[in-house]
Amino acid sequence: MAHNANHAVSQGHGHDHDHGHDGHHDMEALRQMGFWLFLITDCILFGTLFATYLVLHNNTAGGPTASELFEMPGVIAETFILLTSSFTSGLAVLCMHKGNRKGLIGWLIVTIILGASFVTLEVTEFLKMIDEGAKISTSAFLSSFYTLVGTHGLHVSVGLVWMIALIIQLTRHGITPVTTRKINIISLYWHFLDVVWIFVFTIVYMMGVM
Template sequence: MMAQANGHAQTQGHEHGHDGHHDQEELRQFGFWIFLITDVILFGTLFATFIVLRGNTAGGPGPELFELGGIIASTFILLTSSFTSGLAVLAMNRGNKQGLIGWLIVTALLGLSFIYLEVTEFTKLVHEGANMGTSAFWSAFYTLVGTHGLHVSVGLVWMTALIIQLARRGITPVTKRKVNIVSLYWHFLDVVWIFVFTIVYLMGVM
């Protein structure tokens, strides 16, 4: 199954180098997991900053500018995309290349609509007089939410590149590992968003 996708070059040494390769791919995935844990700490510091500064609006606008409608939509969009990235992994495990690429495209499109909604929201906030320099509250807000949005954008570029690679090379041990990693990253971004949604928006409008 792997050999077929891999081409003839590797068929020969296949049985032999099998376990070594296998361990290495697992190790790479573990390395990515460690990166995610450090990202947890990065977001932790941004959350800590936001929580500490949440009352410091310097007499200017505060969380009353939040409009939950768009935020609720983004939340369900991102949640659904986390699910569809899981469906992509399931399709991959069945060896279904078309399904895999299809679900990745759905995931990327959902991610794109999430970013679109976020950019719209930020533009609107700036027009209403809440830019990054308005107060400590808004600096902390844009840094935290913007860092998450940046992560999603990076994920989109990465997913697009991976879709192209999958279309060219098919499901190989290497692309398999990459799909696993990108879907892990995507689930992670959804988890971070749950806390952004709860702590920044829901508690903000309470």
């Protein structure tokens, strides 16, 4: 742990993909694990929101029910878009480990575009629902629905801002051990959001329209 501040030697390290252990390597691995622990706590956050939704989803208070409200074509599109973006963020990581900065930034941009399309579709869907009178205050079902799906959408939006910031860092510093760790982390975050969406899609939408 004594060499944890030696980022000065970091330049060019990631390019030739060597296995040299020069101290910071372990520290970056530890930081990555710290992020994994954050993801587990985020899992618990979504768990509580899912629990709330599952308990309240029949309490529609005379308002619209799930099967009346949800329109599957848009949701199916969102699902495949997010799934594809999870894949492209993985391709970005692959490019990074080959020292291909252009490929890395390119795939990150593709991921951002897909993520932005996802958020746009979701916001459009929400606005349409609100327009039809299905507001967050209409019923316990809709309160829990907007909280759960909205929290996921917020996570995706934060991820988009984060990826743009990382692209700026990549153009300035290149692929260093520090940016490598950051890209690994955002990729984990993005896969995690896709996993959460699978359960939103299954439990909220599919079971809702069944």
